Amino acid sequence: MSKHRIFSTAFSKIYPLYVQKAENKNRSKDDVDQIICWLTGYNQTGLKEQIEQHSDFETFFAKAPAINPKTSLIKGVVCGVRVEEIEDPLMQKIRYLDKLVDELAKGKALEKILR
Known part of the structure; x- marks a missing residue:
């Protein structure tokens, strides 16, 4: 089975789009970061490192410290x-x-988002 293109896309390319989408609706970059950290277990430093290293989505999630157990919700x-x-x-x-x-x-x- 071939890998989906998004898997090899740099998280750093998509991250600004998440922030832009939130800011367009009067939410903040901090809100986006809080969601990402809740989901992945990254702290602010770890998240910043992944962005600076231009990790692809596959690496970004593979290196995530702990996927939140509440994702099933x-x-x-x-x-x-x-x-x-x-x-x-x-x-x-x-x-x-x-x-x-x-x-x-x-x-x-x-x-409510962070269940």
Whole structure:
């Protein structure tokens, strides 16, 4: 099975798009960082290092200190696909992140996003 193109995409290329999406809806970069850290277990320093190293998504998630055990509570549709039904574990983590950023941009409170 061929790898999806997003797996080899640098996280540092997509990260500013997450921030932009949030800021367009009057949310902050700090809110985006908090979501990413909640999902992956990175602290602010670790997140910054991954961005500076231009790690691809595969590496970014492989090096994540601890994927939050509450990810199974993330439900809904991203890009027309239900995140809880995605079979590829890496794609599912990427879509979880997309879903959390979507919720942030829709004005959902951080306490609700961070389940």
